[in-house]
Amino acid sequence: MALRTYLPDQELEAIVNVGDDLVLHGLTICPDLDTITYTLAGLNNEVTGWGLAGESWHVMDELESLGGAAWFRLGDRDLATHLYRTQRLVEGATKSQVTRELSERHGVGVRLLPVTDDPIATVLDTAVGELSFQEYFVAHRHAVTVRAIRVEGAANAAATPDVLASLDAASRVVIAPSNPLLSIEPILSVAPVRERLAARRRDVVAVSPIVGGAALKGPADRLLAEMGYPATCVGVAQYYRGLIGTLVIDEVDAAHADAVRDTGMDCVVTTTVMAEPTNAERLARTVTS
């Protein structure tokens, strides 16, 4: 969301992964949508990287003392989001509608679009067996070897009309420096997102999440290697080959620029690590120009 330093919220639309979604305790939880909503509303917990700042834990503490499943930590106010969403889904609302409602309540100006309202689920075949995304990421802290990744339900899922309209109308499509295999792939796997991107790939720019051969956070580097790609920005380029017109890589990876270009895309070298607001703005200008 570095783009917000450069563009007004109203000109931004974000297509969001729902492959991480889960049903736990009967509640439909959408971690990516919620994290983005909380972040854009300025309510996010910057220390943990998930959940709400200043959260309380009365429900989870009691659930733990009852012997309930407490591995997926849900704060009290965060739980209200899941109760709200679940009830609205029961009433017949779509995930897209609920997302719109929650955005409105929180005064979020960026339009958030779940890629699909159909159920999809990222499933990992690992050394300890098949795991859902959250089991892999949270319960196992992504510390197990992955043999394969699939997006269950993708074949029967359709991108929402809003997503398709957004992909058509956008002057530029930016693939954020998220995990290509876990966070971006579930979006690409919902038809016809991949085709739409490929059709206008000149306008599609991605930012490499791998800097200096390591993921800025999370297991993207290891997963790229496990799936047979170089654990560098070149691996990212190979992964997005045919889908994007430009890959933005960090200055520390300048030596890889030609290898990136060899995959058939432009390569822009700049400071991608957004430690400073000025970097964020520079990156925003870069990907939109």
Add this chain to the structure above:
Amino acid sequence: MALRTYLPDQELEAIVNVGDDLVLHGLTICPDLDTITYTLAGLNNEVTGWGLAGESWHVMDELESLGGAAWFRLGDRDLATHLYRTQRLVEGATKSQVTRELSERHGVGVRLLPVTDDPIATVLDTAVGELSFQEYFVAHRHAVTVRAIRVEGAANAAATPDVLASLDAASRVVIAPSNPLLSIEPILSVAPVRERLAARRRDVVAVSPIVGGAALKGPADRLLAEMGYPATCVGVAQYYRGLIGTLVIDEVDAAHADAVRDTGMDCVVTTTVMAEPTNAERLARTVTS
């Protein structure tokens, strides 16, 4: 539960109504089971008559600010019970099993038996349309005229084996001074509870919830009248006719004793209002002797 003043918990089994149960926010909530569990564990809120003492309301406050359905107040620790139950049901446990688990965690010695593990729901046909029990009781504060009451699903529900064993083995079956139409009827409506009680009605004793022509709490008096019964202990006797051997009525209703006996049952007159522990014990001795 006045019986606990006189008998050890281990000798008591309580068959509990589940017609009040509801699914809200995706959570399976069993208000009667929970209230009894909390009360027996000494955790209940004596002021409200429902929920836990010293409860916090972070989730509900946030849900309200999101514009969610907040008419059914769920405290933070209470919510943990519903999350626990819902997850266990998803995992394949029965309501009976979950009840046992929650009782154990809370150190409850009285065995609590949901009358059935099948879904049943008390539905009221009212002046403002059809309402679920909780809509009638909580959202409308039982302040609407009732034309009919039915227990949805009862025809397809079966009493659990534990309930049948309990009804067979008990030396005495006590029908608590709960609302006959709303709280006892859903239990009776699950086959073969009514038949089993009728078959051994000499051992079945009920305590009238109507004292001096008024319900001790709730709308039992008004409902009896709306359903065509006298709003007195005589109405209660008529309602339970053929099912119970004895009705215990309060001293203030002594003049009704003969009318109660005329319905074909014994009538015991005593102090039924349990304002004093000694009253509770006397009542317990009365219903078990």
